[in-house]
Amino acid sequence: xxxxxxxxxxxxxxxxxxxxxxxxxxxxxxxxxxxxxxxxxxxxxxxxxxxxxxxxxxxxxxxxxxxxxxxxxxxxxxxxxxxxxxxxxxxxxxxxxxxxxxxxxxxxxxxxxxxxxxxxxxxxxxxxxxxxxxxxxxxxxxxxxxxxxxxxxxxxxxxxxxxxxxxxxxxxxxxxxxxxxxxxxxxxxxxxxxxxxxxxxxxxxxxxxxxxxxxxxxxxxxxxxxxxxxxxxxxxxxxxxxxxxxxxxxxxxxxxxxxxxxxxxxxxxxxxxxxxxxxxxxxxxxxxxxxxxxxxxxxxxxxxxxxxxxxxxxxxxxxxxxxxxxxxxxxxxxxxxxxxxxxxxxxxxxxxxxxxxxxxxxxxxxxxxxxxxxxxxxxxxxxxxxxxxxxxxxxxxxxxxxxxxxxxxxxx
Amino acid sequence: xxxxxxxxxxxxxxxxxxxxxxxxxxxxxxxxxxxxxxxxxxxxxxxxxxxxxxxxxxxxxxxxxxxxxxxxxxxxxxxxxxxxxxxxxxxxxxxxxxxxxxxxxxxxxxxxxxxxxxxxxxxxxxxxxxxxxxxxxxxxxxxxxxxxxxxxxxxxxxxxxxxxxxxxxxxxxxxxxxxxxxxxxxxxxxxxxxxxxxxxxxxxxxxxxxxxxxxxxxxxxxxxxxxxxxxxxxxxxxxxxxxxxxxxxxxxxxxxxxxxxxxxxxxxxxxxxxxxxxxxxxxxxxxxxxxxxxxxxxxxxxxxxxxxxx
Numbered sequence: 001x002x003x004x005x006x007x008x009x010x011x012x013x014x015x016x017x018x019x020x021x022x023x024x025x026x027x028x029x030x031x032x033x034x035x036x037x038x039x040x041x042x043x044x045x046x047x048x049x050x051x052x053x054x055x056x057x058x059x060x061x062x063x064x065x066x067x068x069x070x071x072x073x074x075x076x077x078x079x080x081x082x083x084x085x086x087x088x089x090x091x092x093x094x095x096x097x098x099x100x101x102x103x104x105x106x107x108x109x110x111x112x113x114x115x116x117x118x119x120x121x122x123x124x125x126x127x128x129x130x131x132x133x134x135x136x137x138x139x140x141x142x143x144x145x146x147x148x149x150x151x152x153x154x155x156x157x158x159x160x161x162x163x164x165x166x167x168x169x170x171x172x173x174x175x176x177x178x179x180x181x182x183x184x185x186x187x188x189x190x191x192x193x194x195x196x197x198x199x200x201x202x203x204x205x206x207x208x209x210x211x212x213x214x215x216x217x218x219x220x221x222x223x224x225x226x227x228x229x230x231x232x233x234x235x236x237x238x239x240x241x242x243x244x245x246x247x248x249x250x251x252x253x254x255x256x257x258x259x260x261x262x263x264x265x266x267x268x269x270x271x272x273x274x275x276x277x278x279x280x281x282x283x284x285x286x287x288x289x290x291x292x293x294x295x296x297x298x299x300x301x302x303x304x305x306x307x308x309x310x311x312x313x314x315x316x317x318x319x320x321x322x323x324x325x326x327x328x329x330x331x332x333x334x335x336x337x338x339x340x341x342x343x344x345x346x347x348x349x350x351x352x353x354x355x356x357x358x359x360x361x362x363x364x365x366x367x368x369x370x371x372x373x374x375x376x377x378x379x380x381x382x383x384x385x386x387x388x389x390x391x392x393x394x395x396x397x398x399x400x401x402x403x404x405x406x407x408x409x410x411x412x
Numbered sequence: 413x414x415x416x417x418x419x420x421x422x423x424x425x426x427x428x429x430x431x432x433x434x435x436x437x438x439x440x441x442x443x444x445x446x447x448x449x450x451x452x453x454x455x456x457x458x459x460x461x462x463x464x465x466x467x468x469x470x471x472x473x474x475x476x477x478x479x480x481x482x483x484x485x486x487x488x489x490x491x492x493x494x495x496x497x498x499x500x501x502x503x504x505x506x507x508x509x510x511x512x513x514x515x516x517x518x519x520x521x522x523x524x525x526x527x528x529x530x531x532x533x534x535x536x537x538x539x540x541x542x543x544x545x546x547x548x549x550x551x552x553x554x555x556x557x558x559x560x561x562x563x564x565x566x567x568x569x570x571x572x573x574x575x576x577x578x579x580x581x582x583x584x585x586x587x588x589x590x591x592x593x594x595x596x597x598x599x600x601x602x603x604x605x606x607x608x609x610x611x612x613x614x615x616x617x618x619x620x621x622x623x624x625x626x627x628x629x630x631x632x633x634x635x636x637x638x639x640x641x642x643x644x645x646x647x648x649x650x651x652x653x654x655x656x657x658x659x660x661x662x663x664x665x666x667x668x669x670x671x672x673x674x675x676x677x678x679x680x681x682x683x684x685x686x687x688x689x690x691x692x693x694x695x696x697x698x699x700x701x702x703x704x705x706x707x708x709x710x711x712x713x714x715x716x717x718x719x720x721x722x
Contacts, residue, residue, distance in 0.1 A: 051470070051472075051477055051478040052477045053472070053473070053474065053475050053476040053477025053478075054474055054475050054476075054477075116686035116687055117686065119686075120685070120686055127474075150474075150475070220583070220584050220586065220589070220671075221586075226687075228687070262672050265583065265673075267671075267672055268589045268671050268672075269589055269667075269670065269671050269672060270672070274551070274668070277551070277554050277555065277558075278554060278558070278588065278589075281555070281558040281559070281560065281561075282558075282559065282560065283554075283558050283559050283586065283588050283589070396473070396474070396475055397473065397475075400473070400688060400689060400690065403687050403688040403689075404688045404690065407680075407683040407684065407687060407688050408493070410672065410675070410683060411494065411497060411675045411679070411680050411683070412671075412672040412673045412674075412675045
């Protein structure tokens with residue numbers, strides 16, 4: 001700091017004496033001095049800094065603010081793209097009927113493209129105890145669990161949501177990371193199974209994860225998912241390990257199996273949900289895929305098939321949560337309540353083709369759109385439901401340990 | 413780079429009298445001119461780098477907090493574990509840079525000397541890809557390189573596929589999801605960064621020099637070797653840097669066009685930051701990548717000679 005306060009003329013003269021003088025040259029000498037000063041200051045800061053942990057921060061930070069729902073009739077909701085009903089002129093009928101019913105305007109934003117990236121975007125708000133500007137988030141399971149663990153979301157008030165109590169699918173009531181659903185409610189759910197291109201497999205069926213990992217006919221033409229819980233869960237089911245309850249040794253055994261398939265060149269790549277194009281073109285013969293995606297892709301290509309392995313498959317859900325310091329918590333709860341009305345749930349699922357957390361929606365659709373009502377990927381049978389597993393609820397440390405091992409396999 | 417080169421030249425050239433604008437007025441002008449740039453660098457480069465270096469030396473986790481423990485072990489572990497990915501990134505970036513140079517030099521030469529009235533149109537076409545996003549452009553290559561596509565059909569007919577297999581750039585007969593596809597993507601994506609500096613330096617070349625060369629009985633190739641090429645070196649150096657540096661850290665091309673054995677260091681850093689949430693390891697890898705690039709660039713610029721960097 002002292003160097004920065006130094007008389008500017010001294011520096012300039014020194015520079016001028018040494019070098020042929022142009023104004024810029026003197027500037028450089030000066031700049032070096034400034035740089036050195038900044039460097040010293042930076043090092044000092046560096047030595048002092050560190051980041052307090054979540055435990056410490058939560059101790060004295062408020063989690064809620066006085067609710068402004070009754071005076072401020074809005075609710076801010078962050079969701080995934082193309083994950084809601086939309087008309088040709090870009091309107092969302094289910095949101096409009098909510099506004100009509102309650103007088104509450106919904107600021108609907110499609111800004112979640114990727115759980116990891118969206119989490120990284122919000123994390124600074126949470127760690128610094130600031131309002132995210134959002135009243136409703138729609139993260140996927142593991143991430144919802146993480147937010148609950150860190151104390152970043154608020155407990156929901158079921159008195160505002162009678163439809164939820166009446167209509168929530170009983171199999172979704174208890175999840176490992178949120179027993180009793182105190183802090184989260186499913187928006188839509190889906191299965192992770194196997195998608196394959198019958199043209200690329202020359203008519204052969206691909207119905208087990210074992211085939212994906214070892215079938216020589218599929219060598220180098222298989223993709224798996226970058227989402228650890230999906231891929232590892234599916235590998236575990238193929239080894240008769242229960243993804244809902246497993247030990248570290250069992251996880252390591254599954255990692256070994258995956259590593260062998262990668263080393264053998266069986267796996268072309270790991271993907272997000274960008275497997276659609278190569279699967280449709282046949283460059284990828286078979287892959288781990290999400291139900292809703294395949295239902296949509298099948299509309300364009302007759303060659304695509306979907307299989308849920310007999311050993312079982314993973315189920316996931318994207319869940320509503322109200323973040324700390326949200327200003328319109330009650331409005332958010334009223335919106336959730338709206339979507340748990342079977343009529344609204346039916347309207348929504350008719351568009352997005354994922355699995356609704358409201359089984360009663362099927363009764364509405366049987367009359368209105370029997371094709372969707374009878375699609376086993378949208379309204380699965382009880383037998384299929386019994387074979388769907390949710391990934392074990394794990395602590396943050398375990399999650400990190402498992403992710404580290406999984407990323408090491410991905411790096412090849 | 414230009415300012416720096418100007419300094420070098422100034423120091424070697426004859427001493428010029430300072431522009432005489434009074435004792436105090438004008439003395440501050442350079443600082444004012446530097447101020448916006450310096451402020452930008454300080455806030456968006458120096459501060460983040462300090463935080464990055466600091467994070468790489470901390471230990472802990474998000475629940476209990478991070479503490480600066482000067483744990484240099486993170487570097488050792490990270491570099492040992494991901495050494496292959498580091499080496500691979502630099503090799504791919506190097507091949508892509510050479511390929512881009514081989515494509516861009518004739519292109520820039522043609523635009524600068526032979527394009528006539530189409531010059532501006534061609535320049536716009538070089539820049540045109542920037543109108544769509546990086547991600548979309550790379551996804552388009554998934555379609556271009558798909559197995560039943562035209563491009564692959566032509567490559568098969570011309571036996572390019574077998575040549576690439578012999579060069580070990582294609583592990584199977586599939587073009588997509590291979591090292592070749594990744595390098596193609598990198599070359600394509602950074603080609604404008606190579607073309608524009610080359611064009612800028614070629615365009616300024618004084619044609620009278622070439623005429624003089626001809627008058628002195630130099631064959632066209634000799635003129636090119638003795639006049640055009642040396643005078644375009646600043647463009648070559650700038651272009652190769654602008655291509656190599658981002659290509660070495662890229663993580664999109666290898667993710668969308670590669671396979672599990674083409675993983676580049678950018679992907680590893682992405683995974684450690686966003687998925688594993690192991691910030692110290694991710695920071696250590698980033699710092700190592702930056703330091704390596706700085707050293708490589710310093711050596712390169714030093715060998716190429718800064719005075720040519722006009």
